[in-house]
Structure formats: structure tokens, C-alpha cells
Amino acid sequence: MQTFTGLCKPALALLPLCGALAFAPAQAQTAAPAAPVVKYDLTYDIISPVHSQHGMVATEQExxxxxxxxxxxxxxxxxxxxxxxxxxxxxxxxNAGNIGGGGFMMIHDAKTGKNxxxxxxxxxxxRATRNMYLDDKGNVVPGRSxxxxxxxGVPGTVAGLSHALSKYGTMKLSQVIQPAVELAEKGYPVSRSLAQILSAEREHLGQWDSSKAIFFKEGRPLQEGELLVQKDLAKSLRLIAKEGPKAFYEGSIAxxxxxxxxxxGGLISADDLKNYKxxxxxxxxxxYRGYQxxxxxxxxxxxxxxxxxxxxxxxxxxxxxxxxxxQTIHLMAETMKLAYADRSEYLGDxxxxxVPVKGLTSRAYADELAKKxxxxxxxxxxxxxxxQPQPYESDQTTHYSVADKDGNLVATTYTLNLNFGSGIVATGTGITLNNEMDDFAAKPGVPNAFGLVGGDANAVAPYKRPLSSMSPTFVLKDGKPFLVTGSPGGSRIITTTLQTILNVIDHDMNVAEATITPRIHHQWAPDQLRVEKGLSADTLKILQDKGQKISVQPSMGRTQTIQIRSDGFDGFSDPRNPDGRTLGF
Known part of the structure; x- marks a missing residue:
């Protein structure tokens, strides 16, 4: 059971989201002992960030x-x-956390200053081929990707996490995996939001016996409060803890x-797994305005x-x-259009x-774009x-942020793509497999599941990595850590992360205020300005008068943000996901 008390401050411009926030779990001030059922008592200002002195972790699951x-x-x-x-x-x-998918991790090493x-x-x-998702007439086959x-796609998470630990960590793999083993072995109660996702993905998961064996009970998806036990996943995690990543890429899991x-009829072979790098x-x-x-x-x-x-x-x-x-929204929307148009043409592995990275990120190119x-x-x-940046050359996802007392930072965004990825659990492993191949451009000009259009730069090819929007990000001030943030959300990840940073730097918001402020998104195609509920009717009218095609849609992004301050850490988990939690000590 969850109980909530506390008030939003009506004087603040953030008031439109107060209704949603009134039902969000409290951001606890300190870590509490693990318990199967947690009761939250929100007794302080809901737009105050969590504060701690010695370290902080922000994730989408308590x-x-x-x-x-x-x-x-x-x-x-x-x-x-x-x-x-x-x-x-x-x-x-x-539905998003994984060892059957892949992602990106940004690391800031405090000792060396290296990023x-x-x-x-x-x-x-x-064995992947450029036209593997097309029929004999050259049309994309719905659902095949x-x-x-x-x-x-060949999963990278186990290799990535193991690499990070062995090169930049201080503990043994068996030590850091053990908590996951115990959670899988003993199980935990299904939350309301997870139960809703399982229900929504009933058809997706229900076509595979190996998936139903884990996420279904008596022929229907697990419901709120029921225990989710994952014995096969616990066995796989134990093997990885004991044998290292070879268990996944060359051993019995492989x-x-x-x-x-x-x-x-899948394509992944033993050599594909063994050759992953x-x-x-x-x-x-x-x-940006004095921040790196x-x-x-x-x-x-x-x-x-x-x-x-x-x-x-x-x-x-x-x-x-x-x-x-x-005016701010209009300028952001016009800027987003220009960036996403370039994304469709130039970005790939x-x-x-x-990839003309230097040109795309040059100030001279920005000057040219701004004229438009x-x-x-x-x-x-x-x-x-x-x-033309060259002249200036010289889905379902989750994010978490970590900061420690010595100034080290980790920002990780990893994914299965859509909820539960392909929906397929590899029999006997408990591991849900991604459907990340959809992030390639199956056919130039044809949108993927997120409506993103791609071209030749992101065409399918053997051992190629599909283009992603995942944006784990650091902000430094005078070379010292200032902010670590990121978000899930498919094509909206980039704009969500952008707005979080702008809210802190331009609008002097704390990380809680920066998180709950209504978001907007434009990705060039389709030509619509997507907005969350909470913007005033007057604002929407002005935007429409400027020619923006407004579409009010469900919430975007679920940021996990930590700000590093002289007196410790401020953090906040986006209440758009009620299971998220930031804790420090």
C-alpha cells in the first residue's frame, strides 16, 4: 500500500503537473532496509530533491x-x-532492464579526470543482410524486425558491464551480481505499473511458452502484488558471476x-556471440553558457x-x-526539427x-542552421x-545515474528496445531478448517503431551497431562534475535530456523542478509538436498562431538526475514512472 501526503506550491509555474505528482512515490532522503512491501509517507515539499552527502543513486526501480x-x-x-x-x-x-540487450555507459574517473x-x-x-526485412516486392514486412x-541483435550488456567493472571498478563481479541473483531467486511483488505493462503486453509475451512461464500465472499476466520469481535468470546470473562474461558469450548460456x-529461424550464431566486442x-x-x-x-x-x-x-x-x-518552446521546436533532419541523413555506426561529428557539433554550422x-x-x-555539416569537419529503455563521494560518475542508458524487447525469453536462460534490429533503417525513408526515418548510414549490415537515441550525459563546471542525467523514451530521449539540462542552467531550477516541468518534442517527421499536458491554453494558442502543429500526448521521458553541489548531492527520480527512486546516504 502507498500513502501520500504533501502539497505542491501553487505559486510555482510547475503547478500543471501537481495533480500527477500527488500520486508519485516519495523521494526518500536516506536508504532504508529492503522490504517486500514499502509504504511511502510524503511529508515534505514534493518539488524538493533528495539530498545526501556521501553518494547517490537514481534509477527507475527502488x-x-x-x-x-x-x-x-x-x-x-x-x-x-x-x-x-x-x-x-x-x-x-x-521490460527494460536487461542482460539480453545493450546500451551505453558514460564514466567520469575522478582521479584522472578522464571521461x-x-x-x-x-x-x-x-548473416544479417540489408534487405532482410523486405518482401519480394521490396516492401517492409510488418513485425519482422x-x-x-x-x-x-547480438546482446552487449553482459560484456559492457563486465568491462566497466574490470577496468574502472574495485569489486569482484560475484560481489556486484549477488544482489541480482537473490532478487531473481526469491522474487519480489509486482508493482502496479509493472502489472499494467504486463497486461498491455499480454499478446506480445503470450505467444512464447518460455516467456509465459515467467510472466504469466494461470494463463494470464501476473497481477499487482503477486510474486515474480525468475529461477532460470538466477541460474544464468550465477554462471556469469562464477565464470565471467564467457558464460554468456561462449559457455552454456551462449x-x-x-x-x-x-x-x-533466428540468425545469431555461436561465432556472433564469441566475436562480440x-x-x-x-x-x-x-x-553551453560556461558549462561543458x-x-x-x-x-x-x-x-x-x-x-x-x-x-x-x-x-x-x-x-x-x-x-x-x-517563445522558448517555439525556438526549441524549430531547433529540434533541424537536428532530427540531420539525424535522418548522417548518423550511423x-x-x-x-559520421560528420565535428561538423554537426561546430558552432559555425550552428550559425548557418540558425539563419533558417x-x-x-x-x-x-x-x-x-x-x-551540409561536412564543410565544418576539421524504445523500451531505462536510465540510471550514480555519483560517489570521490567525484566518480556513471550515467547508463541501456535497452531491449520496445517493452520486453522481442518478447522472447531464450528457453532455459530466463533472459529476455531484444528487438534492437528495428533501430536499423529497414528501408530508407520508412519510419521505425518510434517514427524515426533513416537512410543509408543506418542500413543493416553484418556486425554493425544500429543507431540509437540513448543519451547518458554529464555536465561539468570548471572541469568538475555538476550534473549527471539521462532518460528512456525512444526518439524523445534526446529532447528530454536537452530540456532537463536547459531547465537547470537557463532557468535556475533544482533537479526536481527541472524534472517535473512539462516537456515538448519535435522530430522533424512527422511534422507535429508533441507536448505534455500542463501547458496553458494561452501558450498553446500562441504556438498555433506561429504555425506549430500541436499534439497533446502522454508524458515523455523518465529522467534520473543527480546534481553535484558543494554540500553534497541533490537527486530526483522522474515521477512519470512511479516505481523510480533516488536514494543517498
């Missing part, structure tokens, strides 16, 4: 947050905690994944376009215009295609084409 904080309390650093959280979320957030972008994105199998064994593929990349970086922004480079499009959009927006006095004013923005009138997407 049990995983507690795992991370416990690791920090035992003397582990941010990477130790981040890896423990990654394995724990595979158990307690089964690392760890790429453990899924890869296409060796989403709900079949052909949708599964054999079961390959058997699953062979039985159902983690890549350390140089973060993409930029400066560092984020994930390609095959993520997130960092490139966050910095590209900031370069354009820095010329406007957004603070003077006000947060979520019609840098190991296969030349009419501050008083929306430009139709049909009139916007990808720009």
Missing part, C-alpha cells in the same frame, strides 16, 4: 536503487554501484541462445544532437523568455560510415532538408 546504495556503503565506487544496478534492473525492471563513453550496443549477426527471432535461434569511444563534447557538456558519440545520435541544439539555442535569451513560454529559424513562424518540415 529495489535496484537500494542495491546501488548498498554497494556504495560497502566502499564500492560509482562504477561498482552502476554495474550492480545494471544487473539488478535486469531482474526488477524486466569514457562505453559502447556495448547490440550488433547485427554476421520487432516480434520474431530475426529482430534480435549454447542455449543459439539453440533458441536455430529452432525459430565492447568499444571505448571518446565522448562528444561542447560548451559531455555525452555519448555515435552510434548514439544523442550526444551529437544535444550539443548541436545547444549551439543553436545559446544565441537566444531563454532565461528572459521563461521556461515553457511560447562510425565503424561503418563516416524564423522566431515568429514555424517552418514546415517539408521545407527542411538535411543540412
Amino acid at each position: 529495489l535496484a536503487t537500494k542495491v546501488g546504495v548498498d554497494i556504495l556503503k560497502k566502499g564500492g565506487n560509482a562504477v561498482d554501484a552502476g554495474v550492480a544496478v545494471g544487473f539488478a534492473l535486469a531482474v526488477v525492471l524486466p 569514457v563513453a562505453l559502447d556495448f550496443r547490440e550488433m547485427a549477426p554476421q 520487432l516480434y520474431t527471432h530475426l529482430a534480435v 549454447k542455449k541462445i543459439v539453440a533458441e535461434m536455430d529452432k525459430h 565492447v568499444v571505448e569511444r571518446v565522448p562528444v563534447s561542447g560548451n 557538456v559531455m555525452s555519448m558519440p555515435p552510434p548514439s545520435s544523442g550526444g551529437v544532437h544535444i550539443i548541436q541544439m545547444m549551439n543553436i539555442l545559446e544565441r537566444y535569451p531563454l532565461k528572459q523568455y521563461g521556461a515553457d513560454s511560447a 562510425p565503424d561503418f560510415t563516416k 529559424i524564423n522566431p515568429d513562424r514555424a517552418t514546415p518540415s517539408s521545407e527542411i532538408k538535411p543540412g
